[in-house]
Amino acid sequence: MNCHSGTTAIKATKAVKRVALIGMPNTGKSTLFNRLTGATAFVGNWPGVTVDLLQAHININHETVEFVDLPGIYDLNGFSEDEKVVQYFLESFGVDLVIVILNAAQIDRQIRIALQIKALGLPAIILLNMADEAKYYGVEIQVNELSKRLELPVFLLSAKYGRGYERAYREICQKLAESVTTHKITNLKNCLSEKADISVEEMENILTGAVQMPSQIAVNITQQIDRILLHPILGLPLFFAGMFAVFWVVWNVGLPSQDIMDKITGWLQTNAIEPLVSPLPKLAQDFIVNGLWGGLATVASFVPLLVLFFMIMAVLEDSGYLSRSAYLMDAFMAKLGLDGRSFVMQMMGFGCNVPALMGTRVMRSKALRLLTMLVIPFALCAARLQVFVFIIAAVVPNGNGVLVLFSLYLLSFVAAIVTAALFQGVFKNEEPFVLELPPYRVPTLKHVLLRGWGEVKQFLTRASGFITLGCVAVWVVTNLPLGATGLNTIGGQIGQFLSPIMEPIGINPYLTLALLFGVIAKEVVVGSLAVIYGLGADAVTNQIAGTVTFIQAYSFCIFCLLYTPCLTTTATLFNEAKSWKFTLFALAYSFGLAWVASFIFYQSALALGFK
Template sequence: MTLRDLQIGQIATIRTVGGEGALRQHFLDMGVIPGIDVKLVKYAPMGDPMQLMVQGYELTLRLADAEKIEVVPTSNEKAAEKEHHHNYAYSHKGHEHPGYGEMIPLIGHKGEHDHVVFDKLNFALVGNQNCGKTTLFNQLTGSNQHVGNFPGVTVDQKSGIIKGHPEATVTDLPGIYSLSPYTSEEVVSREFIFKTKPNGIINIVDATNLERNLYLTMQLMELGIPMVLALNMMDEVRNNGGTILVNELETQLGIPVIPISAMKNEGVDELVEHAVHVAKYAEAPLRQDFCNPKEHKGAVHRAIHAMMSLIEDHAEMAEIPLRFAATKLIEGDKLVNEALHLDENEQDMVEHIRRQMEAERELDAAAAIADMRFDFIISTCGYTVVRPKESKEHARSRHIDQVLTGKWTAIPAFLIIMATIFYLTFDVLGGTLQNWIADGVSWFTAESDQVLTTWKISPVVHSLIINGIYTGVGTVISFLPIIVILFFFLSLLEDSGYMARIAFVMDKSMRKLGLSGRSIVPLLIGFGCSVPSVMATRTLPSERDRRMTVMLTPFMSCTAKLPIYGFFIAAFLPDYRGLVMTALYLFAIVIGILVALAMKHIVKGEPVPFVLELPNYRMPDSESVMRLIWDKTKDFIQRAFSVIFIATIIIWFLQTFDFGLNHVQNSENSILAYLSSMIAPIFGPVGFGNWKVVSSLICGFMAKESVVATLTVLFGSAASIHAVLNMAQAISLLVFCLLYTPCVATIAATRREMGTKYAVALVFWQTAVAWICAFIIYWIMNCII
């Protein structure tokens, strides 16, 4: 039978793993290998994908992919017996790790003390997704990096100096499951390690699930780079009544193993001292051979060593660690194969070695290597890990998921959660605080106006301060509470682990749009800011999915557009604030869906399979949440007093002077009026061909908040805009602002991720869609009103 034929709660042993290419390799890297037991936990509310328990953690898989995996049913009793039974223990000569400051002689290096000491150290912080890497990075460097509880928070590499060690720099790399190139973040991490050649690796693992995490550890050890293993979340292991025999684990692996809790900053100092020591004295891992010689007379062992003998000179020239190159070549890694530049005869020898091993092991090459690694991991964990039957965190997550991912409750729960967030953000909390700040800004502006008048300040300077700076920047600042509150709620969703569940619940719906459920995470982030949303698409394993998701991101209305909505709602629909806000967001989502359906048939390729780990729910860390809020608040204020401040002054200048730099009494004779009037006819058919409105839209390309700043500078107040726009025109303008080209920061991020042509195309594409929608809405409103 196949995995798809399992009933909920049924356990089976994997017999074969079908499929091909990078996806199949990804399955193997995630622990979906022959001989491993797997349990079907549940189906998503819409019947697809399925949620599985494998290698001690929960994994999602679509039914179509589940059909490619053959299984043999097994009883719960046999599964439990297998879990506690280990055929053998690997023999490994223990090595007591040297104390700090001891100098270890290195073969091939001669010096004053027969050792190598590095003055400058560069570390790579590597680990699986969602294992606490960024939290540890913050503890190591004091940096304010975003921390979340869904796979793929770190979408770029970040570096910082380790506190107390100015000579040591650590780089936080994207979370990966292996060094096989499946997703673009895995390529980023792999390329950094190979090209930068760090002095040391800090490998952080989730101590509550060593079986999955140690797979990457073994590949890192094959690189021969000095490394330490950080057992994170040890506080959870202890609280659940479990333990890890650290000394025994260190003996088995041959590298320093340090128990830590990154969240509580426990053991971090000891970790740093060990990391600096092994890197400074270039102490490579003592073990790189994980084969079991007894297994089929060591078929895998002999294949690896035969491959090493064959490619030794090629690996040295390509500067790829020999053992790593040999195992990857057996797996069929195309990047390694290309880098080695083997001739035709050598390629034939590689194929002969691979086929001989497959014949003896009765497994294909990739599965045999994965089986070898997990065989070692299971044996090692059986010898060093004492765990309870079920952790408190998993039990809690299981109970919560009965509601949040339940068949009949998941979708209503999601809608209620998002509706509550928008209601609190735009009405109860955000709206109230916004009014308070707006009143304060108005009072301060009036007082300043009176003081400047009393002091008989120059009319030009007076106008610059009051009509330019205060009116423009002050209006934007009043929207700060809404932005902060929305980011606060999005941070709670991320930190709690609910974001991954949203992806699981929405996958089937997203697939109808030609996307994977993983795309829902970047799109939801887009409601906060489009820049991190575009960057978050790097976690998507398909170039097609990335392109489509980036194209749809601007339809998720970011917080920077909130001042625009608030401005026009206050002027035209003050009694329907919540209703209009909700309608705008829903309209943007509907347009995004229609665009996705159209793009589904244009963009080539198929959406990638949905393979995602579901982390346990965790209480959001208050420090992390406050750090994120502070970062976003600081960023907004910096933009308000930099980009928007400069834009406000520029707009005031262009509005106040003509081409002869003469002060104009009527702004219609200004430089701005002339420039905007040249573009204004394009917007005539959609109802707002006024040069002042067009000027604000141009400024909105720099930062969406600038639209309001420009309008208030040109019109003086929201009430004055009634003289230019009627209700139909105002709604048309709202729709255009909702959908037209994202800000220059988002375009820059898109250019970085996708290239210049794609970024330029996005500008014209979004503007065209916005113009068409505004045109339709304008004529519909004219017919109704």
């Protein structure tokens, strides 16, 4: 059997043509996907960012075309979860065109995928991305000769800056106009074993004379910077110093923006919301103003801070620095049964735990995946960040809140380290860790702004429903029975019922209720506090400052950092682990660890005379 007998050609009678983007991790696939479709797919400068099928529809040649950004893979014949996703896609869905994206500076190591796609008989074009970097490194590519040898169109491109994009786009349009059939691999494994097992000799024959690789890339800026940032002694201190700088900027620049948003939401409440609901009964007015609007407005006050946070993270990620954290932490992580990729996923969880959990698909070892998934929910995500900023700003005087905030960031790593040490014997990993560090790159302002806005938009889209639901639920339990107030309400009684568990860790019934609704989504915690107290953001801050001590507030933050993750994270944890037993264990363990950590801190602080 030859490969073409395993490739089914189907007449394109369907209304939507399909284009698939395939390439190794960190070749700029998502950047090109965004440029082609106008979408805002997550773009990062480390391997394994794209871990699911990203889709977008655009109009080309007066017809709808579906673009699919597949996970980055190293080999079509691989066995990792992300490689299985690509294999399943090619066997299950027809394609009219495959765009193979290669890093032009690493074409000698990446040409295999292009040759595999060719061997499978799929219609394709080859885009050699990062052509500007290749030129800088002295890589010379004879595009016409390479295209002739591959028998496929080949283009040099810089998806980041758009150089060469127009020519490549015209070729894509031309190929789609010529497409009258869709192609689906009916037996991928057989095809791969027979025709797509590309030898080193075959790759060398294609490249020799068409590609000139420098015998040794000269010392460049990346290597000079890495001598300092990857220094065996200075590397980690510099990394954590950089992360402290991130929190300093968030605290000293982002926090003041909350006051501006508070004034805007306050003005809207006084001049729009309250006059609009004034004809309604008092109970309905209270529900809309103090319940729904109060909670949503409090959460909205943190939007500028989150935009700033995500923009800073975009700079760190797109520059290539965060991927080096995996290299720095690998030796230490290996002693705990993890590796550098686990640290990268922990950093991804810094924005949201969900994509970090999905990112574990790049790991072939099931044990490594499970252990990594167990520690990821301890990452200080953006939702928890706004809770901590809100609480710390209320109880920490003299602008020292950034130190407290950074200590919680460090605590998230301590929790991950303790967890890995406890369970490395249960989840034994023997998979080797291989990482190719990308060169340092200067992020474009457009990408940084798109990332900041895109992440916040995703954050609000994902959380808005939960926030609304949570605020409504909190208002109901804090206003029933009718006429009841404070601890006499349903919510107050729930808080009192849980007091034997929460009092030993310094958390009062009001804060307990907020944590309870935080299981829906951590963003709900801040909104629920406004609803529970029936006050605006400033008034709630003053209320907490007057009723909650520092050690109570810090114990609350510890518990919020470590306890049961939100519903979306829990659902993702189950989907990735495919085990209810593991999911329930992870939930129970995180709650137990949160309580023990808060108990040790709070009781130790009391014993030392702190209040």
